[in-house]
Amino acid sequence: MSGKSFHVQPGGALGGDIRVPGDKSISHRAIMFAALADGTTRISGFLESADCLATLNAFGAMGLSHELDQGARVITGMGMRGLRAPAAPLDLGNSGTSMRLLSGIMAGQAFDSVLTGDASLSRRPMKRVIEPLWQMGAHIEGRDGDRAPLAITGGVKLNAIDYTPPVASAQIKSCVLLAGLYADGTTRVHEPGVSRDHTERMLSAFGVTVERDGDTVSVAGGQSLTATDVAVPADLSSAAFFMVGASIAPDSDITLRGVGINATRRGVIDVLLAMGADITLLDERDQAGEPVADIRVRSAELHGIEIGADEVELAIDECPALFVAAACARGTTRVTGAGELRVKECDRIAVMAEGLARLGVECHELEDGIVIVGRPDAPSFSGGSIASHEDHRIAMSFAMAALRASGPVIIDDCDYVDTSFPGFVELAAQAGLGIQARATE
Numbered sequence: 467m468s469g470k471s472f473h474v475q476p477g478g479a480l481g482g483d484i485r486v487p488g489d490k491s492i493s494h495r496a497i498m499f500a501a502l503a504d505g506t507t508r509i510s511g512f513l514e515s516a517d518c519l520a521t522l523n524a525f526g527a528m529g530l531s532h533e534l535d536q537g538a539r540v541i542t543g544m545g546m547r548g549l550r551a552p553a554a555p556l557d558l559g560n561s562g563t564s565m566r567l568l569s570g571i572m573a574g575q576a577f578d579s580v581l582t583g584d585a586s587l588s589r590r591p592m593k594r595v596i597e598p599l600w601q602m603g604a605h606i607e608g609r610d611g612d613r614a615p616l617a618i619t620g621g622v623k624l625n626a627i628d629y630t631p632p633v634a635s636a637q638i639k640s641c642v643l644l645a646g647l648y649a650d651g652t653t654r655v656h657e658p659g660v661s662r663d664h665t666e667r668m669l670s671a672f673g674v675t676v677e678r679d680g681d682t683v684s685v686a687g688g689q690s691l692t693a694t695d696v697a698v699p700a701d702l703s704s705a706a707f708f709m710v711g712a713s714i715a716p717d718s719d720i721t722l723r724g725v726g727i728n729a730t731r732r733g734v735i736d737v738l739l740a741m742g743a744d745i746t747l748l749d750e751r752d753q754a755g756e757p758v759a760d761i762r763v764r765s766a767e768l769h770g771i772e773i774g775a776d777e778v779e780l781a782i783d784e785c786p787a788l789f790v791a792a793a794c795a796r797g798t799t800r801v802t803g804a805g806e807l808r809v810k811e812c813d814r815i816a817v818m819a820e821g822l823a824r825l826g827v828e829c830h831e832l833e834d835g836i837v838i839v840g841r842p843d844a845p846s847f848s849g850g851s852i853a854s855h856e857d858h859r860i861a862m863s864f865a866m867a868a869l870r871a872s873g874p875v876i877i878d879d880c881d882y883v884d885t886s887f888p889g890f891v892e893l894a895a896q897a898g899l900g901i902q903a904r905a906t907e
């Protein structure tokens with residue numbers, strides 16, 4: 467059904483000086499907070515991807531006015547109570563972040579709303595946000611209790627809660643904190659593990675008092691947001707494909723400019739370093755409340771390691787790319803504590819295991835992870851056809867595997883790459899990957 471496949475020629479090296487597009491997590495939040503703020507927000511470096519545009523269009527359907535000015539998104543805030551009832555369900559496409567964060571915001575509105583998504587999003591668990599929102603007094607119903615579409619009844623009084631999510635998740639934390647802004651009292655989230663803290667940082671930049679005490683984050687209800695300009699860093703999750711590609715392809719030397727290296731997100735850097743990668747962070751600086759750096763990556767001999775829950779939490783979206791690195795490493799890599807990968811855009815453990823096996827790599831699925839037996843002597847992969855299962859990160863991870871393959875790697879259903887990384891093919895080709903997108907029909 468999908469129109470585009472990737473054809474990637476084997477071999478080659480990555481080089482040059484590139485900038486990957488803006489951070490997806492930060493771009494979503496920038497739109498949401500700008501919409502709820504008083505005043506005008508200019509967002510530069512916004513990720514113009516399908517997922518972030520789904521967030522923007524959802525607010526557009528609630529009356530938000532926005533314009534493009536020299537590549538920046540300029541948003542006229544509507545205030546905490548200024549959104550208007552949408553005429554139709556809000557379609558959030560493929561984007562879990564949009565649906566889970568918006569459910570917290572919609573629970574606080576005076577009007578009813580319905581949140582829908584595509585087939586993948588409609589399979590993903592939503593009880594994780596439904597449950598705490600019910601505890602706050604919201605009326606929210608999911609299909610079969612746990613799935614989208616979500617129907618949210620407005621005009622309901624919310625009360626603050628003390629909540630411990632069942633898994634470490636920035637989406638659950640953010641949903642509860644955003645609903646907490648509409649609640650009476652102080653809402654507290656006790657984090658069972660580390661999750662990205664972009665919501666806390668950006669709410670603070672918009673003038674909201676967010677407190678952190680150890681694992682607990684809290685916000686008092688009734689606060690308003692004041693517009694502030696946002697400069698979105700380049701997305702480390704997108705940079706990760708190039709970091710893995712340059713590490714595994716001999717003679718590579720690439721520099722990735724202005725990438726976010728937030729400590730709650732930077733696991734891919736530390737895991738690759740632990741595997742022996744040659745990565746240098748240059749010109750570390752602060753950009754609108756987020757740490758960024760230029761990242762130089764040169765090829766290296768990688769070795770297998772143990773990757774546990776603590777590392778996975780900091781590199782959850784980068785795991786598919788890290789599995790490709792592990793397949794090229796000397797020795798075995800064992801990943802555990804990664805059960806959350808099974809409920810992303812697809813079951814990323816099963817689908818990566820299927821694809822790696824397809825390319826001749828020995829691997830074994832665990833309930834919460836995978837064991838990958840590295841093939842350090844090139845070629846590490848055979849050529850072959852890969853099913854991306856309509857998951858952007860699977861498609862881009864296997865595209866990089868071609869750098870160490872003996873034959874072409876062909877990946878189906880690659881339209882979904884546009885959810886997080888528009889322009890991937892052009893940028894990867896510019897960096898030296900022998901990649902072409904071809905129409906399937």
Ligand SMILES: O=C(O)C1=C[C@@H](OP(=O)(O)O)[C@@H](O)[C@H](O)C1
Binds near residue numbers: 492634635637783
């Ligand atoms: O809050 C966010 O922006 C995100 C949180 C993570 O999901 P979880 O909160 O489900 O771990 C991550 O996988 C997703 O890509 C983006």
Ligand SMILES: C=C(OP(=O)(O)O)C(=O)O
Binds near residue numbers: 560564886
């Ligand atoms: C899991 C992801 O995103 P989301 O949850 O927003 O769909 C991702 O981008 O890898």
